[in-house]
Amino acid sequence: MSVFSSLGKAFVNGLLLIFSLSAIFPIVWMIYSSFKTQQEFTLNILALPEKWNFSNYVEAFKVGNLHQYFFNSVYNSVISVVLIILLGFVIAYMIARFDFPGKRTIYILFLFGMLIPIHGLLVPVFIEFRNLGLLNQPITLIMPYVAFGLPIVIFLFESYIKQIPREIDEAAIMDGCNTFQIIFRVVFPVATPVISTAIILSFLTAWNEFPFALVLIQNAELRTLPVGLTNFNGQYTVNYPQMMAAMSVTVLPVLVIYLAFYKKIIQGMTAGAVKG
Amino acid sequence: MRAKSAVRPSNKKIYLYLLPGLAIYTFVVLIPLFMALRYSFYKWSGGPNLQFIGLDNFVTLMQDKVFWISFSNNLYIIVMSIIGQIGIAFLISVLLTRSWVKWRQFHRTVIFIPNVLAAVIIGFLWSMVYNQDYGLLNYLLKTVGLESWISPWLDDPNIVMASVTVPIVWQFIGFYLIIFMSAMQNISEELYEAAKIDGASGWKQTWYITLPMLKGTIKVAIMLCIAGNMKIFDHIYVMTGGGPGYSSTVMSQYAYDVSFDRFELGYGSAVSIGMLILSLILILISQLIGRREN
Numbered sequence: 388m389s390v391f392s393s394l395g396k397a398f399v400n401g402l403l404l405i406f407s408l409s410a411i412f413p414i415v416w417m418i419y420s421s422f423k424t425q426q427e428f429t430l431n432i433l434a435l436p437e438k439w440n441f442s443n444y445v446e447a448f449k450v451g452n453l454h455q456y457f458f459n460s461v462y463n464s465v466i467s468v469v470l471i472i473l474l475g476f477v478i479a480y481m482i483a484r485f486d487f488p489g490k491r492t493i494y495i496l497f498l499f500g501m502l503i504p505i506h507g508l509l510v511p512v513f514i515e516f517r518n519l520g521l522l523n524q525p526i527t528l529i530m531p532y533v534a535f536g537l538p539i540v541i542f543l544f545e546s547y548i549k550q551i552p553r554e555i556d557e558a559a560i561m562d563g564c565n566t567f568q569i570i571f572r573v574v575f576p577v578a579t580p581v582i583s584t585a586i587i588l589s590f591l592t593a594w595n596e597f598p599f600a601l602v603l604i605q606n607a608e609l610r611t612l613p614v615g616l617t618n619f620n621g622q623y624t625v626n627y628p629q630m631m632a633a634m635s636v637t638v639l640p641v642l643v644i645y646l647a648f649y650k651k652i653i654q655g656m657t658a659g660a661v662k663g
Numbered sequence: 664m665r666a667k668s669a670v671r672p673s674n675k676k677i678y679l680y681l682l683p684g685l686a687i688y689t690f691v692v693l694i695p696l697f698m699a700l701r702y703s704f705y706k707w708s709g710g711p712n713l714q715f716i717g718l719d720n721f722v723t724l725m726q727d728k729v730f731w732i733s734f735s736n737n738l739y740i741i742v743m744s745i746i747g748q749i750g751i752a753f754l755i756s757v758l759l760t761r762s763w764v765k766w767r768q769f770h771r772t773v774i775f776i777p778n779v780l781a782a783v784i785i786g787f788l789w790s791m792v793y794n795q796d797y798g799l800l801n802y803l804l805k806t807v808g809l810e811s812w813i814s815p816w817l818d819d820p821n822i823v824m825a826s827v828t829v830p831i832v833w834q835f836i837g838f839y840l841i842i843f844m845s846a847m848q849n850i851s852e853e854l855y856e857a858a859k860i861d862g863a864s865g866w867k868q869t870w871y872i873t874l875p876m877l878k879g880t881i882k883v884a885i886m887l888c889i890a891g892n893m894k895i896f897d898h899i900y901v902m903t904g905g906g907p908g909y910s911s912t913v914m915s916q917y918a919y920d921v922s923f924d925r926f927e928l929g930y931g932s933a934v935s936i937g938m939l940i941l942s943l944i945l946i947l948i949s950q951l952i953g954r955r956e957n
Contacts, residue, residue: 396763399758399764400763400764400765403758403770404766404770406755406774407769407770408773410777410836410837411773411777413792413799414777414780416799417788428797429797432798432799433799433802470687474683474684474687477680477683478681478684478685480680481677481680481681485672485677487674487677493685496688496693500688500692501890502890502943502946503692503939504890504894504915504938504939504942505894506894506896506915507699507915507918507936507938508691508692508695508696508699509918509922509935510699510918510928510935511698511702511935512691512695513922513923514698514702514709514928514932515690515695515698530687530690530691531691533687533691534687534688535691566672594781595780595782595783595784596781597782597896597897598900598915602919602923613781613783613897616783617783620787620901627791631791634787634788637781637784638780638781641779641780641781642776642779645775645776645779652775652779656838656842657842
């Protein structure tokens with residue numbers, strides 16, 4: 388019944404393939420170019436490296452302090468994710484299970500956090516942190532990452548917890564659990580699917596975050612990967628392959644996580660979008 | 664009745680549990696919001712001298728050409744994204760429901776990849792694509808004999824907005840694709856069966872069934888598009904820094920420039936407030952338009 392002839396179908400299939408490839412080609416290009424020498428790169432931008440050499444990576448780590456940025460990114464992301472999940476789960480549990488004065492207000496405040504452009508808060512957050520001496524500390528970035536990670540996670544958790552039968556809470560009470568134990572030993576394990584989605588999503592957001600890391604951290608030793616890349620760019624304006632090596636290192640964990648968990652990531656993104 | 668259940672902890676206990684999360688959220692979102700409001704009434708360069716000037720900053724803001732240029736640049740990106748992301752994503756998601764389309768799973772997986780990458784990475788990557796001498800784009804144009812098309816993509820104020828918008832649109836097509844595909848899965852097969860009996864062809868089904876059934880999803884998508892593009896910063900900061908001149912400055916970049924290059928923190932706060940108000944207005948308008956249609 389379709390209006391397409393088989394020739395038309397082949398054409399559309401071809402177009403789609405080109406489109407898909409264009410979505411990953413720049414990334415593939417970046418990765419293989421990072422194994423070329425500067426000279427090789429300028430000679431032919433598109434060609435594969437003749438010899439796959441790792442010198443750009445060695446240099447990026449040695450001269451560019453990449454390991455330091457990498458460590459900082461891991462540190463900030465992991466701690467933020469743990470806090471986002473724990474704090475978000477408790478809040479979501481309370482909102483999903485009980486009525487209490489101010490519940491609607493709290494709910495709306497978090498909803499608000501998903502709608503406002505957070506970069507509008509860059510300036511006042513900077514002022515506040517400066518006044519309190521909170522710039523350039525190991526915990527500096529954790530606070531905004533947690534705050535901006537909470538809304539979406541709370542909404543994911545809240546709708547999931549609502550579907551978990553209340554009977555399991557009541558059974559736990561019978562067995563002598565207190566509220567803390569109910570949340571973390573009974574409901575938390577049941578919510579594992581949505582928790583893993585939330586972990587991946589908040590990790591990606593924290594790992595990729597740029598403006599707050601740019602503004603709140605001036606100390607080179609505390610810089611994260613995305614900001615670390617910018618001073619790479621200045622230092623080696625012309626050395627593209629080296630820059631690409633540093634970028635590949637930044638991208639690699641994200642790509643691995645995506646390919647391993649893409650179903651969960653996609654689930655989470657759509658759930659967040661439909662809720663938001 | 665539910666609230667009176669035996670499981671229920673006291674209000675005090677509930678608040679105690681909410682406290683840590685709420686405290687961080689208040690500290691980073693709510694207090695800064697009020698601080699921005701307060702500082703927007705001052706002339707202040709960050710030092711100990713604060714000078715109360717009432718609404719002067721906002722009067723300046725209303726007449727500040729650069730602020731409105733940056734707002735219109737945000738609008739440009741929003742409009743292009745609504746057309747480019749939502750339009751292309753809808754088209755592809757319709758195609759991916761057709762059984763004769765090959766490698767559907769591959770397309771879905773691959774088109775989403777740019778989405779999970781840092782905006783900074785996308786920005787750097789595309790600066791390399793656009794580079795005059797070592798850029799992929801000019802190289803490809805040369806290869807296919809379109810040398811006359813070669814341009815200083817990020818240095819020409821007339822085309823720079825188009826150049827910086829393409830990567831932004833490109834990055835997030837996959838996001839809307841996934842939203843649309845999961846919404847389409849929820850449309851009942853029976854509707855299509857019925858249409859088939861009535862003799863409606865593939866594209867007619869799309870137009871008369873898929874599109875109307877997806878109205879709600881499209882509305883959400885448009886709202887996300889507006890909210891997302893009002894906070895665009897990283898891409899532009901990395902690719903052009905808002906230049907040349909102010910030709911690719913967006914609001915968040917302008918707030919950044921005013922506050923951290925010129926150190927006019929009072930005025931920078933006013934720019935931030937202006938930005939927040941304009942985004943909320945846009946989101947509100949999009950919601951109202953959606954509601955009237957219902």
